[in-house]
Amino acid sequence: MRAIYVIPVIVVILVTALSSVFIVDERKKGLVLQFGEVTQVKETPGLGFKIPFIQDVVYYEDRILGLETAPIEVTLLSDRRLVVSAFARWRITDVVKFRQSVGAGGEERAQQLLGNILTQSIPEVLGRTNQENVLSQDRTVLMNDILTIAKREAEALGVQVIDVRLTRTDLPEQNLSATFARMRAEREREAADEKARGGEAAQRVRAAADRTVVELTSDARRQADVIRGEADAERNRVLAEAYGRDPEFFAFLRSLTAYDVALKGGSSSIVMSPDSEFFDYLRGDRAPDARPAAPAPAAAPATAPAAP
Template identity: 55%
Template sequence: MNRSLLLLPLLAILIFVGLSSLFIVDEREKALVLRFGRVVQVQEEPGLAFKAPFIDEVVRYSDLILSRDPDPIRVTPEDQRILIVDAFARYRIENVTKFRQAVGAGGQQNAERSLDLVLDDSIREVLGSVTSNDILSVDRVTLMNRIRDRADARAENLGLTIIDVRLKRTDLPQENQTATFARMIAERDEEAADLRARGREAQQAIQAAADRTVVELESDANRQSLIIRGEADAERNRIFADSFGADPEFFEFYRSMEAYGKSLTPGNSTMVLSPDSEFFNYLKSDQGLAASE
């Protein structure tokens, strides 16, 4: 009985020591076993693990993809137009030993401060080598990839892997927006004035070509009309000559009728002539001169 009473405390101590030497690693985390602050074991696989009881300390870190959203920063691009850049990053603790050595006992809080510095330096370096138009453009994938690669190379010393960096917002500072908008308006006005001047120049060229074409067409039309009129007059004279040559009496009659028509017009019907004037031959008789012979 006395022996059993002595074994119970011993058994309890053994159970307590055994439990103190065991720890469980979740699938969402990685663990370090520290002995007097020095890393003696890295446990990255989930499951049951062992450590020295009472001496070793277990420190756990997340194995998930983490996000960091630092405060917006001022960036000066190549064209000296200051921009406010707001970015965020997704990262993961890749090497827990390096991570512990870099951040110490501060853990996640120290890591975020160090990561913010890495992101700020990478953003300033990449965006400072391009113009503000490149930064403000819709297609910024290349810039974000360059920032990610630079940040990832520097974050390796922290035991981190930068998975992605995104630019959420790139704006002008409030004090510069008015001046920038005014300059943009002036630039657009200048472009519009240049386009209008080119339009007027093109209009004048088109108008001059049209006027020249009109003159050429009118000149050619007048030339053609003169040719046709001359040919018609010649044909008329030929027909008259043929007709008058065939019947001289008809020629005399026709000439007299033309003279009567031109002379006896309204307002000019009073004439003083001798009664035996030849002008009235066809008024006296339809035979003209032949009637008096």
């Protein structure tokens, strides 16, 4: 019969002993609460002891946590509006103050409070600058200013904000169409200016080329006239020299050329006397004895090329 009473007692003792022991993981921090009041802080990993059934243990993260804010609209110094979101890293430094600040909400409640802090600090910092600084690649100064404000405000929560980064800086949806239209108009205007400058340059090049063509053509024509004049003079000199050497042969050659031109078949007719001087070289194989009149050198160019 004693065994019947001993076993329940042993079970109660074991349950009581187990309830008085708790384990803190190396990634956690522990608080022992008694009727909602903090009675013990356990920040090192290992075993801990509490009063069973009276005291409770609450665990909080000892690791670095991340927080991503919701996108918010910010008015810049230049009255431009941007949609901005940020990412922050934080950790719990004072677990007692953290418990007093967030209550039973824990890390979720802390995320909400930190989000509110960032939502207030981001417009405060970006409202003092312009769009070029926000959209530039180097925004370290702006992020450090936001981090300074967030650190100061988060101390009351028992947490430390380690870093803040701007992850999104876009135009509001209602402004995108107008902004794109303005950018397109600016690009089209620049393209039109470039085309106009290109057309003007092409016109200058074309005018210079036309002027060069005229100058080269005029110079070539002048040189051709000079060469042609010199050739005519040389031809006349050669003809005059040839006539001076053998006037009879020259007269014979002139007559043969005249025969070749006059006796070709055609629709024209020539009526002349049979004893005309034109037929002197056709009557025999000897030239006439008297030929006092020599042909003028100026008339030679018209017939000399037909000699071949």
